[in-house]
Amino acid sequence: MIPYGRQDITQADIDAVVSVLQSDFLTQGPMVPKFEAQVAKHVGATYALAMNSATSALHVACKALGLGPGDWLWTSPITFVASANCGLYCGAQVDFVDIDPNTYNLCPQALARKLEQAERDGTLPKVVVPVHLCGQPCDMKAIQALARRYGFSIIEDASHAIGGRYQGGFIGNGRYSDITVFSFHPVKIITTAEGGMALTNKAELAEKMALLRSHGITRDPAQMTHESDGPWYYQQIDLGFNYRMTELQAALGISQLERLDHYVAYRHQSARRYDELLASLPVVTPWQHPDSYSGLHLYVIRLELDCLRVSQRQVFDSLREQGIGVNLHYIPVHTQPYYQCMGFRMGDFPESERYYREAISLPMYQTMTELQQDAVVNALHKALRL
Known part of the structure; x- marks a missing residue:
């Protein structure tokens, strides 16, 4: 059987993972920050937050943007269900915008028409999730112009698109969106086995996503509500999740990123x-x-x-x-x-x-x-x- 997609694992990838297995850290060590820094540098983003899946990254991105009950998230019907489910996880309502017949991506003209009607009805979206289907970027310039007019935030679902470019810049650079999400599933362009990443140029969003991916817990005194009891001390200051990426996954991602x-x-x-x-x-x-x-x-x-x-x-x-x-x-x-x-x-x-x-x-x-x-x-x- 010739598969529709498959990973490429080299000896260098295997060696990278084995080196982590022989190290002191299998999780929460130096490899995840290194992987984040390398991806951010490659695409031209300021912040990158690695997670255990792109679905987790979408969920955390929505939470960081304040999506919740009473809000709307709009996305494309032609996508994996995670692009819509992330809105439901936050208690928001979900709707869709039909695709462009040439690109198969969310159609900016259909979006504009739907926004006009939603403004009359009082149902404008808080978040729109354009999906770069097959790796082809959406018309982000047009979508951003609509975001400025109607006041919604943008999460680029770039699960298919790492390594691609739009108007000369790498997808993920955040020029036209608040947050971009990549996937590192085995059939994607590079893999960490399972894994994902959220990228942003906004410090407050990066800080919020970092908190949410790890139980809402912080050890940063600047974020704590009262004085530390000692060097062991941490505080839960939000309701977060265990969405962390492991050191093994990050090591594999670093090796794959070279190719x-x-x-x-x-x-x-x-x-x-x-x-x-x-x-x-x-x-x-x-x-x-x-x-x-x-x-x-x-x-x-x-x-x-x-x-x-x-x-x-x-x-x-x-x-x-x-x-x-x-x-x-x-x-x-x-x-x-x-x-x-x-x-x-x-x-x-x-x-x-x-x-x-x-x-x-x-x-x-x-x-x-x-x-x-x-x-x-x-x-x-x-x-x-x-």
């Missing part, structure tokens, strides 16, 4: 080759915005079903049967049973639902060979029954 630029460049090389090999087939290949450089976590095609005698399910099943580990990213969140119970219905976000009926994620990872790519394309030819 980040190479990984993303290789993915672009593979994507260009896919574009050429698929040019004659009745599929839509990913469009890349000229102002952007995608992280290319995923390579999603859309089937031109009007030109085919087979269904999306038949194509998907045929590829799997031929040993091609395709997937589908993602099921629109508003169609999930949990969200349907909140009142969302099929037809609410037609562009997202159309995307879902046509999309298939082809294998894309940094060690994929040309022979494997050829096997994917040959299998797709058979699956389409041309």
Whole structure:
């Protein structure tokens, strides 16, 4: 089976993890701060907070921005459920904004129309979470302009996008948002096994997220409400969580980070080759915005079903049967049973639902060979029954 994505673990990665196993610290040692500093420097952010998952980072980001009961969080329907669930964790209400048919990201024009109506209804969002699907950045300049007009905060869900760039700057630099979140899951561009990170340029947000990821506990006298009892002393000053990253994960991340630029460049090389090999087939290949450089976590095609005698399910099943580990990213969140119970219905976000009926994620990872790519394309030819 050729998987749709997989990690690349080298001997250097293994050695880095083993060195931590042989050290004095498996958690809360020097590796996590080092990893944070290196990622922040790489992307051009001021602060970076490593956590045990991107979901944890999204949750903490929402809490740091003060999201709570009575508030609204808006995001894209085409994303993993965590992009929306983070709002529910805070007691907020969640809504969605339909996608752009070219980028598959949250559409700024649809956002503008929805904001106009929400202003009339008194239901403006407190937080908007644009998702950089497949690694392609959203139109953050347009979204930030709307944020300034309507007063909402922005969390960039860049789980797919580390190593990508927008308007010349690395995604994560915080130029157009309050907080950016990365994922280091094994199928992502670099991995820490499980793990995530929140980045910001605002000291107060960094301080709040650091507190929330570790039980709301501080040892900083400046944050304490009364005088310390001694060197052992700590205070819980907020209700936080155990969202810390381990030293082993951070060591793996530091080692992987050295290859980040190479990984993303290789993915672009593979994507260009896919574009050429698929040019004659009745599929839509990913469009890349000229102002952007995608992280290319995923390579999603859309089937031109009007030109085919087979269904999306038949194509998907045929590829799997031929040993091609395709997937589908993602099921629109508003169609999930949990969200349907909140009142969302099929037809609410037609562009997202159309995307879902046509999309298939082809294998894309940094060690994929040309022979494997050829096997994917040959299998797709058979699956389409041309």
